[in-house]
Amino acid sequence: MAGHTAVRMCVICKKRRPKNELSRYAHTSSQGALVWDGKNILPGRGVYHCLDAACGEAFALRQAKKKAKGRSL
Numbered sequence: 120m121a122g123h124t125a126v127r128m129c130v131i132c133k134k135r136r137p138k139n140e141l142s143r144y145a146h147t148s149s150q151g152a153l154v155w156d157g158k159n160i161l162p163g164r165g166v167y168h169c170l171d172a173a174c175g176e177a178f179a180l181r182q183a184k185k186k187a188k189g190r191s192l
């Protein structure tokens with residue numbers, strides 16, 4: 120595994136990048152709230168977006184829209 124770098128996909132632009140070029144967010148609760156996981160230590164399903172400003176903005180917008188929909192369980 121020497122030299123192996125984990126690669127993850129940005130959920131916005133769908134580009135594959137090394138993990139250290141992405142921001143990780145984790146679903147830590149059943150409500151689907153996403154928490155920024157700066158240290159890559161949080162449990163739960165992770166989602167990633169790359170460090171492009173456009174992707175960061177799109178990601179934030181996406182989360183805001185999800186919240187606006189409310190929780191219908």
Ligand SMILES: [Zn+2]
Nearest residue numbers: 129132169174
């Ligand atoms: Zn991206």
